[in-house]
Amino acid sequence: SQKIEQNSEALNIQEGKTATLTCNYTNYSPAYLQWYRQDPGRGPVFLLLIRENEKEKRKERLKVTFDTTLKQSLFHITASQPADSATYLCALEKTGGSYIPTFGRGTSLIVHP
């Protein structure tokens, strides 16, 4: 069955360091992968999209990589700040081309000052 796995344990890092979050998937052949940020009690907010033919995508302090051989995406936040503390979700479109993304359960990031 299709599965999206994100580390359920919170990631704790010090301010200024680079945070790296992982998204692994099985039984998917996604055309693209998305990353969202979610703050407590609020809806997810879209951050970045990377297509299967792209190895890396950057936006300000954010970087996403996509390895379709390893079936893995890495999400990096450089020079992290306490304001980056949130849950980060990866999402793949549902197989069959329905364009409805399926979300991982997210990883909580805590940046300590």
Add this chain to the structure above:
Amino acid sequence: KAGVTQTPRYLIKTRGQRVTLSCSPISGHRSVSWYQQTPGQGLQFLFEYFSETQRNKGNFPGRFSGRQFSNSRSEMNVSTLELGDSALYLCASSLAKAGGTDTQYFGPGTRLTVL
């Protein structure tokens, strides 16, 4: 452009009751999706409406239903509420361009508590 709005933001109901949640998508967005989010299950897809038709459906019982109006606004209904229905219900809208990616723009959610 105004974002996705959901009403009400908070709701308390008792078991057996029925509830209706409302969602207004971003102007120009024709697709509206509903999700249930709980700590145990994460973000679970309920259904998607496009041009007033249910186009995709998740694995939820028939107690969960919805509809979309001609102005793209959508409602979600849950009948015969159960304790396990307590969750954050999120609505998301998207452009749903043919052949394109489908970035979801989420509303703030409705926090439903069933007592």
